[in-house]
Amino acid sequence: MEIDRVLRPGGYWVLSGPPINWKNMYIGWKRTPQDLEAEQNELEDLARKLCWKKVIEKGIFAVWQKPTNHIHCAKKAKVLNSPPFCVRPGPDAAWYDKMDICMSPLPKVEATEETAGGALAKWPKRLNAVPPRVLSGSIKGLTAETFTHDNQIWNKRISNYEYYIRLSQGGKYRNVMDMNAGIGGFAAAMSKYPAWVMNVVPVNLANNTLGIIYERGLIGTYMDWCEGFSTYPRTYDLIHSHGIFSIYMEKCDIIEILLEMDRILRPDGAVIIRDHVDVVAKVKREADRLQWNSRIVHTEMGPFHPEKLLVVDNSL
Secondary structure, eight states: OHHHHHSOTTOEEEEESTTTTHHHHHHHHTOOHHHHHHHHHHHHHHHHHTTOEEEEEETTEEEEEOOSOSHHHHHHHHHHTOOOBOOOSOTTOOTTOOOOSSBOOOOOOSSTTSOTTOOOOOTTHHHHSOOHHHHTTOSTTOOHHHHHHHHHHHHHHHHHHHHHHOTTSTTOOOEEEESSOTTTHHHHHGGGSSOEEEEEEETTSSSOOHHHHHHTTOEEEEEOTTSOOSSOTTOEEEEEEESHHHHHTTTSOHHHHHHHHHHHEEEEEEEEEEEEHHHHHHHHHHHHHTTOOEEEEEOTTOTTSSEEEEEEETTO
16 A cells, blocks of 8 residues: 555556565475465455556566556446545655555546646656646645746755865765755756755645655655654765754754754765854854864855855865
């Protein structure tokens, strides 16, 4: 059920390993043929109930494809004895959300050949094409025009960041995190560098933009920055924080967020904190307690703009 929920319309699920190819592998897996055959039959039956189409089974792997819409699936649900469609509000909700034995319904379409939610452009055009969720108006205040403008803004900002930390320097910043990714503008602007970006959408925000990030072909997750991020220490070479401390100022202490950033930042890593000047000054005082090599600098908007940057480069 959870794989079906997170898989986009028309997406593929690849299974490599038990019970696939059990006739040739059961001895090595130390399981009986009867057990493995029953497991594969159960798997095939569940895939049919989810309306998945088996594309291929070859050697040690098999591939299923999720339908592009639920028109046929809804009609055949009783015949297939499919799980019911989920009726809970907010199908995108996933932070501390319990899993239910139900199918997440796809957005409704008029014709069987349509892709639920809208078709996506091919990569790399997909990165900067206006996502279907924007075109549908599902995010309040976000239009095709504001989406394009956001991309332009972040291209300018990244050019300004380059002046301070040399993003293009020999693959130094490979693992990158954006703590408040918005609609993925930072990551899109970073695509010209040899880096990948983990786009984080704070669960505290009114607008849930994680779906837009994935429609752009990027990767991301939800997060409450008053909690620890689920990763091992020293994961990221560069952490970007836009407005995070303003968002969490009344929710938890600055030092708590900085300590978590310090935990997941590699030695000699860099941090860019973008926020109102008053907030940046407070963060600077706490960053000094961690013995970070930091300085407050102007944004691309110049010295008279209230937004400032705290640039941390621990390699200096």
